[in-house]
Amino acid sequence: MRVAVCDGLVVGAAYAVRRRTPLAGTDLEPDDGWIPFFFVDPAHRRAGLGHRLLTDALDWLRGHGRSRVGFAAYAPHYVLPGLDRAAYPEADRLLARLGFRTRYEAVAMDRSLVxxxxxxxxxxxxxxxxxxxxxxxxxxxxxxxxxxxxxxxxxxxxxxxxxxxxxxxxxxxxxxxxxxxxxxxxxxxxxxxxxxxxxxxxxxxxxxxxxxxxxxxxxxxxxxxxxxxxxxxHGAWFLWTGEHGPAGRLYRHNGFTTTRTFAVLGWEEPGREEPGREGEGQCGGGR
Missing domain, CATH: 3.40.630.30 (Gcn5-related N-acetyltransferase (GNAT))
Structure with missing residues (x-):
């Protein structure tokens, strides 16, 4: 965790993760790292702080041998599935400048039960x-x-x-x-x-x-x-499914509507090919 402090207040942070406990079996995914979230206080943006925090996070992961980095889909402890571009356009531009590319999109949905x-x-x-x-x-x-x-x-x-x-x-x-x-x-x-x-x-x-x-x-x-x-x-909601797959169609046909769209992003060490990634592919709701 990297934090930026100004006048005694936290004004930014970036969190980098490498797997130390297997999600399944014994696979520690030694080439992979994740940045589950970062933020900069609006009053301190456009001064290079986000770039510094994310660069520090990437450098730390590369220092531990990680050549692929995902934002933000770290299972099981993700905060959000990915980047909500509509809500955070500045973060979208910053991540793109640092070399993050879209792997796939996920959507959050909900419906009223009233x-x-x-x-x-x-x-x-x-x-x-x-x-x-x-x-x-x-x-x-x-x-x-x-x-x-x-x-x-x-x-x-x-x-x-x-x-x-x-x-x-x-x-x-x-x-x-x-x-x-x-x-x-x-x-x-x-x-x-x-x-x-x-x-x-x-x-x-x-x-x-x-x-x-x-x-x-x-x-x-x-x-x-x-x-x-x-x-x-009062309602039903979930964070993560593929909007255009079988699950997304099932939800839409049964009263659910999309509330947010997330871009699941990935960064690749220069010279390495981006691994293929699929969407959720499940008949199921968010993780």
Whole structure:
């Protein structure tokens, strides 16, 4: 952490991270570093302070052998998915001058739950799926191993971590809705309150790849929204999904609107090729 102090007040900061604890397995991602956030007080901008703070952060990471740096998507402890260019155009210009380029974009979405009722069409579709052998409900303790394996194996290790952490911190199982396929496999799940116990925060949420297209995601989404409303939630929101992928389309078709757009940025040591990166790619909500 680099801070800038003027007259006894912090007027800027930049935070650089290298992984010392694996997110999954034993991979410490030795070539990668992250800058989860930086800021400069508006009264002290346009004097080179942001450039100095970010350069110090990059130099520190390079001094530890990091040749790729991401802004701001450090899992699991990110602050925001990336740069909100509309809110911070000066930061956008500064990061571009330092060589950061867009890897992909993510969006935050929300929807009101005021007066929410489970749509009749969703109820009928759930009944049709049940008639085909699918089952929906709250997990038992015995279901949790399958849930964590699915989250980590098909989606993201930090999703599995979020599920484990929320449950060990006492989150009730009623915050999770599971779907099982006719053959007994866990088909998907949706949940809320997994991050910092925020009841109105939806996700993570996912459907097994080979079972998508049957409408399981819509049922899981609405069943979870109904539970959130029953707890008194005024709305549902999440920070991170791909706007134009299957998840983004599902959300938009079910009442969610985009509230912010984030550019997930990357810096590459000169002479090295920028690694390919995909968007979230999940049928799911923010991490």
């Amino acid at each position: 007066g929410y009722r489970l749509p009749e069409a969703v109820r009928r579709h759930e009944e049709a799926l049940v008639a085909r052998g699918f089952r929906f409900g709250t997990p038992s303790d015995d279901d949790l191993v399958d849930l964590v394996r699915l989250a980590e194996g098909e989606f993201a290790p930090d999703w599995a971590r979020a599920i484990r952490h929320s449950l060990t911190c006492g989150a009730p199982l009623e915050r999770i809705v599971l779907a099982r396929a006719p053959d007994g496999r866990l088909a998907g799940w949706a949940m809320h309150g997994a991050y910092e116990g925020a009841v109105e925060r939806f996700g993570p949420f996912g459907v097994r790849a080979e079972l998508r297209g049957a409408g399981l995601g819509k049922v899981l989404l609405h069943r979870t929204l109904a539970r959130m409303r029953a707890l008194g939630a």
